[in-house]
Amino acid sequence: MDAAHVDDDLVEVLFTEKQIHDRLGELAADIERDYDGKDLLIVGVLRGAVMVMADLARALGRHVEMDWMAVSSYGSGTKSSGVVRILKDLDTDISGRHVLIVDEVIDTGLTLSWLTSNLNSRNPASVEICTLLRKPEAQQMPVQARYVGWDIGEEFVVGYGLDYRENYRNLRDIGTLAPHVYS
Ligand code: 5GP
Ligand code: MG
Secondary structure, three states: OOHHHHHHHEEEEEEOHHHHHHHHHHHHHHHHHHOOOOOOEEEEEEOOOHHHHHHHHHHOOOOOEEEEEEEEOOOOOOOOOOOOEEEEOOOOOOOOOEEEEEEEEEOOOHHHHHHHHHHHOOOOOEEEEEEEEEOHHHOOOOOOOOEEEEEOOOOOEEEOOEOEOOEOOOOOOEEEEOHHHHO
């Protein structure tokens, strides 16, 4: 789906498909450099990170294992509820492994700070975070993301995996959702 298909629902397009792919290419180059000679497991946080995982993994010019976790922190609204639950755990034993968590957006930081300490308790060699978007002003929990696509404002965004009530995930670009959609 293109932005033109949901034109009335968006205030603006923040990042186009092309901009996203270019930025992921840059992050992939950083990741290749930092993990040179090391094995790497990337862990995608379902369901929002599906697109980032797919494109980031293909931008990497090296072997990488992929696994998935599903956690719930939001319900179906646009504000964090503060409650984190594991809905689907890893299939991989990460002890001794270099783990890179891949997510689409850090908002309050609650989900990823919780997930990071959860994974760190499993004796991995390292745990780092790659997020496409970060909302620095919304962050309540300190989360050190090593790889960040862009810092954005506090507005609610959709597309490229990011949903509003399970819609818009298949939008190619990332845009700001118009308030009339959710009010
Ligand atoms: P946090 O725990 O950092 O507050 O929330 C992270 C999760 O909240 C993200 O993985 C995503 O599912 C959801 N989220 C936070 N901000 C946005 C946003 O602007 N748009 C959408 N669609 N989801 C968001
Ligand atoms: Mg997410």
